[in-house]
Amino acid sequence: MSERFDCYYCRDPLQGKKYVQKEGRHCCVKCFEKICANTCIECKKPIGADSKELHFKNRYWHDTCFRCFKCYTSLVNEPFMLRENNKVWCSNCTATEDAPRCKGCFKPIIAGDQNVEYKKMVWHKDCFTCSQCKQVIGSGSFFPKGDDFYCVSCHEHKFAKTCAKCKNPITSGGLTYQEQPWHSECFICSNCKKQLGGKRFTAVEDQFYCVECYKECVAKKCAGCKNPITAGFGRGTSVVNYEDESWHDYCFKCTKCARGLANKRFVCHNGKIYCAECPKRL
DSSP states (O other): OOOOOBOTTTOOBOTTSOEEEETTEEEEHHHIIIIIOOBOTTTOSBOOTTSOEEEETTEEEETTTOBOTTTOOBOTTSOEEEOGGGOEEEHHHHHHHHSOBOTTTOOBOOTTOOEEEETTEEEEGGGOBOTTTOOBOTTSOEEEETTEEEEHHHHHHHHSEEOTTTOOEEOSOOEEETTEEEOTTTSBOTTTOOBOTTSOEEEETTEEEEHHHIIIIISOBBTTTOSBOOTTSTTOOOEEEETTEEEETTTOBOTTTOOBOTTSOEEEETTEEEESSGGGGO
């Protein structure tokens, strides 16, 4: 009499039937799927005797369930990564998911994409555009203003001060005179055209002159010493005006006794200036 060949669990005879051997025990297909089969982590169903099983780190899948969580591509014989919630991802979707997001279009910036970085923010090169004209700035120069970015041209027209002379934007440098902005190259002597920034100058009827040109072209000549009267430069010089002539205050003195007459009584006799006493002695 032959030895019985029964299912380990239900004791049904296995002779002439399909069975499964696991851990040295023989069992029928029904008991295998009910008691012994691993459960697919994706579909939560037993992985039957007729199914192909895949496993990784004590986790099990039907081969048909082993797909990328994101794009559903089969990962059988393909590289993959196990991520949160026991979901498997293909390498492409993993790279895309972990990639930084473009501040402009919010799509991932993957390896090889040209991009622009600024203060821990990143854009696709073609997404980094001027807030005003919407043209691509890319890797060109730009000016940040709060959450906005401007190309050089738009920043000049929108924010830069305008030169009082040429009316063009002042993009760098420049100077201020009487609360008006000027390009350094526009703030010049009206006569010699030299730049006046950081130098002594004087203004006459909205024209600017350096010291030398003022002396030569504009300043009145002292009727006493015949030199220019450069009031306003250095410590300055008080001017005495009488009829159509002018004097330095220290040159306005009596023709006879040479006493200084600035802010004092004087007499004009035969075109000459005298103190009040000297004409009596003539």
